[in-house]
Amino acid sequence: MRLLFLGDIVGSAGREAVIRALPALRHELQLDYVVANGENCSGGKGLIPRHADALFAAGVDVITGGNHTFQHRELYPYLDSTRGITRPLNYPPGVPGRGIAECGDLVVINLIGRAFMPADYDDPFRAVDAALASMSPNRFIVVDFHAEATSEKQAMGWH
Template identity: 40%
Template sequence: MKILMIGDIFGEVGRKAIKKNLPQLIQKQKIDFVVANGENATHGKSIIEKHFQELKALGVDVVTSGNHIFKQKSVLEYIQNEPTLLRPLNMTSYLPGHGFCVVEKKHKRVGVLNLMGTSFMDHVNNPYEAMDQFLKQKKAYDILLIDFHAEASAEKMAFAWNYDGQVTAFVGTHTHVQTADSRLLPKGTAYITDLGMTGPYNSIIGANPEQVIHKEKTGLPSRFEPASGPAQFCGVIIEVDEKTNQATKIENLFLHL
């Protein structure tokens, strides 16, 4: 089984990159299952229902998210009824939505779990506690994929190493810069610190460079707008043994479009 996990889709440029390239990529690479982080899909913050449905129609099986998921108020109205749009499981339980789902593909039950880190991030519950409670529930799945939305590389690494062998694949998101450390951990979990961003290539993590530079140089408030121009498409392709449900290979995917 081949699984494609796509890094944070940013704004209109990111959505167009998905529309133009994902169907062909699925066909060419013989992809069986697609997960994409969509928390920046709508103008760089959150994802409205229209854009969620567009991603689903293009072949995305599950859309994960992170700290920006509720920046569009309309998400509060529809997320509860969309089991394949995830918000981090360790957010407060007072929020609507789901942190885990199972989708059946190729006679396999593929579980996708969304978690969020705590270092330099908005407050969430301890992800280790959330993960341990999740594992105790013994959910029914054959393959388990985790999108861990976090700022600190060490936090992502520590979490993945702690659950090595209990998870088919662990990918980090949020920093929008693809890391070069994709590998199989000692007990078999496929790992990468960050998938990177699918969005504007000539940008600072998706935003217009001039606006970001102005804030960094002066310290004054600056409203960040999504950059325009050419796109990049980031993610990983993971191969999973259909008998053991263990990852056998993970490789970076980076397209400059």
């Protein structure tokens, strides 16, 4: 499997660079899947549906989020209706959207850390354990762990 994961796409410059370069890059590298973090894609903070649609049209399969995902209210209903976009799985119950995206034989799990974050999120370790317990072992799984502390990122990697 050939997978390209694009880190944080920030603002119009980042978004336009991806939109311009990705179609050719996807063909040149014979990519099966493209996953991108788009939580800062619109105005440097957040994401709006029009920009998500442009990324999907350019060849992004899954867009992941983070603590800025909910910056623009117009995204809320879009999160519930669009399967290729995620927000952190360990957000509290009742938050719009989903924390897991399935795309063919690829599963993308989106999590957010708790250290140095402005909100109190559910435990990402328990959330990923519960998600993995319900999945087929024959899937390719990518975890986008949006966190501030390197120690927390390393702990998730070892986990």
